[in-house]
Amino acid sequence: MVELSALLIEIGNVITFVTVVLALNLMAGYAGIPNFGMAIFVYTGAFVVGALSVRFALLLLAALEPAALEALLGKPAYKPYVGDMSLVEIALFKSMEPTINRSLIPELSAVLSQKALVAVAVLLFTFLVATVLGVFVGVISSYAAVRLKEDYLAIALLAFSEMMVQVFFAQTDSVAGGRYAVYAPNVWPSELSSIAAALPPAVKPELKIGLLLAIALALVTYLYAERIANSPMGRALRAMRDDEFALSTYGRDIPAMRLRVMMLGGAITALAGVVYAMSFQPVIKATDYTRLTWTFIPWAMMIVGGMANNLGVVLGAVVIYVGRKVLEFSLPELFDLLRSVGIGPEGAAVDVLRAVAPNIFVGVIILLMLYLRPKGLLEERPGRTLGGRLRDLMEKFSR
Amino acid sequence: MGQVDLENPILRVRGVSKYFGKLKALDNVDLDVPRGAVTLLIGPNGSGKTTLVNVISGVLQPDGGRVEFEGRDITGLPPHERFKLGIVRSYQIPRLFPSLSVLENVLIGRDGNPGEGMVSGIFRGLWEGHELKATEDALAKLKFLGLLEVAEKKTSELSGGQLKLLEMARSTMSLRPKLILLDEPIAGVLPSLAHEILALVRKMSIELGITFLVVEHRLDIAAQYADYAYALHLGSIVAKGTPQEVMTNPKLVEIYIGD
Amino acid sequence: MVLPSFEFLLSSAAAGAALALLSMGVTLTYMTTRVSNFAHATMAITGAVTTLILLDRIFAGFRDSPLYYGLFIVAPIVAALVVGALAVIMYLVAIRPLIRKGTSLIGLMIATLAFDIILNNLLTVVLQLTPAQTVGRLLEANVKGYLVAIYVPLVGYIYPHRLLLPLIALLVAVGLHLFLTRTPFGISMRASIENPQLAKIIGIDIERIYVVSWFLSGATAGMAGSLLAFEMPGISPAAAYLYIVSIFAGSIVGGINSIYGALAGGFLVGSMEAIVPVMLSDLYQLLTGSYVDILRYQRMFSFLLLILVLLVAPEGLAGIKWRGIRRG
Structure with a gap:
């Protein structure tokens, strides 16, 4: 059962990457916005789960179920940390304190599973706020540079992401746990959990719900991206990527177009971050949302799969994720083999090499792909706005 | 005159x-x-x-x-x-969109397409009529300029003279x-x-x-x-x-x- | 601390000088080959690691002899050569083939990011696998321990190595200026930056100029990183991820098409990052009586300055009138 859970979490991770890469592909592949700050968008979703949904749930309990809140936050063990604060103050300012957070979250999850109404409200809040914040971050991260050339845009987005991660990292207790983790609550009412529990496979019901959510989000994102790709918007986005200047002399407002793409891509990425933090990585730490994992690897997936090809980037996500995992797990055996002929690494080297090899692998793959197959595994295709009717029109005019 | x-x-x-x-x-x-x-x-x-x-x-x-x-x-x-x-302009050295087809390049010249939105783009019904009309106009122009055969090709496959004609077609597409x-x-x-x-x-x-x-x-x-x-x-x-x-x-x- | 001490100003100037060198390097390769090099901070860290290895392998043996101070001379030079060579390799192996294939700007940027990831992870291996992992500890125990403060009348104790960074930055700036305005090679370099087509026509070997610009960019990064090794609280490859923000901030604040602008912008950003948070912390303490560590948000100041410049004057300090290295 442990093995199966671990496997399902890996699958959940892959699906999260699929959604993130599809959003990145909209921004970078189609619209040509070099978003080197993807990490902050994923973290935005995780932040909503870890820092905002918990506070919202506690405040909702304060309004609807004061007794339940008293049981959660009124513990004598919390006294040294909270002093004379009221329960609402504790909920707002101390619920992310590592010691309190650690014991609070499992209990909050238990309460939520019994109060379906509150749980559903928290769920709605989480998705809604993540969407709004994703849009917001999309705007503020790119606003200063949407009028400028891609270089500036790339630098501004990268700088914004790196800076924000540092800011959240530095918030040691009051905002989101900082370098100490905060935990994601389970927000599923027991009715839903028991339905999920009855379904195969035999793993924790919340993992199954999370997987279903992740699949639904990835699917909707894919369908959306395909629709946009085959619409007049897709055509305008590709034109903007090719030559934003020429497009602006054809009446398109480039900064506005870029901002709209950033808003939408930001919202999708933040939602992916929500599902990921709720279901696959419930220990939320700002420093886990690194440029490597959530910016660079999605870029690698997109480049390998093929920019501006939605099916391609999904394929790229699977190839890169599985490739990294295979490398990580097969290295020890490879080292054993090398050692048996006397050239393998020993001791500390084994762990270090095992940690860095998948990253170096991704870097090398990117350089090789850019050189050998810059269009990726699946190439970009022209948009099909009219589908089969274009054929008819072409024939009509050929006569 | x-x-x-x-x-x-x-x-x-x-x-x-x-x-x-x-x-x-x-x-x-x-x-x-x-x-x-x-x-x-x-x-x-x-x-x-x-x-x-x-x-x-x-x-x-x-x-x-x-x-x-x-x-x-x-x-x-x-x-x-x-x-x-x-005010519409063409470029002396044709400034076309290389990853778009010839027809798509011409269609960019047509403004006001209701399907050019991150939301409206997914609702085909909103823009199909406009798109159909624009495509007909574009094909008519391409036919006049002798570019109909290359309508679905990339611009990189066109000769210098054809590129000039394409630039002309695109700059006269505005409504x-x-x-x-x-x-x-x-x-x-x-x-x-x-x-x-x-x-x-x-x-x-x-x-x-x-x-x-x-x-x-x-x-x-x-x-x-x-x-x-x-x-x-x-x-x-x-x-x-x-x-x-x-x-x-x-x-x-x-x-x-x-x- | 109401008035900043001389020592504090000196260390801020050192931070500014280091960033001036780094921003200048980023600008140089951007101007010649149009590549925004996201691996530049990791190159500086490579210089720092080179210095640590030198210290560990060679100079640790001279700890009690005056020869030990040779480190401050030898290390920056060796680091400059090592990292300069590395930058040339990066250009020849990863960048030039892509430019020749017509890779897009975004493609080139992601290539430098890929190179950054590879180099950064290799540095992790080097740092962790040096015998008994001494290097990591060397920094805290040895480098800091080795540094000797000298008493200067009227000023107080200062660390002489801190004079080195501003001094070397100044020397590099002056040297670069002379190189670009007085030597035939430097003059043809400027010509090819301003007009590559024309430069080719009049027979300037533009490829050689590109290679040299990458070498200079890497060499100055290595030198800055080597001297920063003595300033940093600890050296980890991960530090590069944040440092790159400051480097690009300096480059853009100065104007991404101007070498002198980058030197000025880098110095401004670097010294401001060191001074402003401390001043603000002190001010806060003065006003409220409680202490808050604003230094941990120091990169935020470079980011905010970057955003301000992008919004108000995207051409940076160098601006429209005094563009690039056209002068002279």
């Missing part, structure tokens, strides 16, 4: 100057483009013709002077807003164009086709009331299709009048012989 009304021009350029470092590309240029007519702007290479087109279309900001369109000062307006006012700036539309095009293109310009001008400013290197082929002409040399207007007047202007003869 019809009478031109220079009292009430659609476009008025006043005292426009533009420097590139120490180089003076445009020096205090005054230019009036009469409404509904075809105006030629001629001059040798490096005379500043394209720079002037860039200033009029908003691609470049002038260092001095102003540009008025229909009596409104548009000097500080970005290119996309000038397009919305009805409500008032002033179309054509930057050397017939350079590198076979003479027979060049006449056809200029005849089309003439026809669009008369039938649809569109104003054209056609930039050309030489005057000979284009003269018979134009109502008015300016000659630019080293960033200054050196002659203006009917094409015949300009053609016979002694200064111009000197410039071209000296060229």
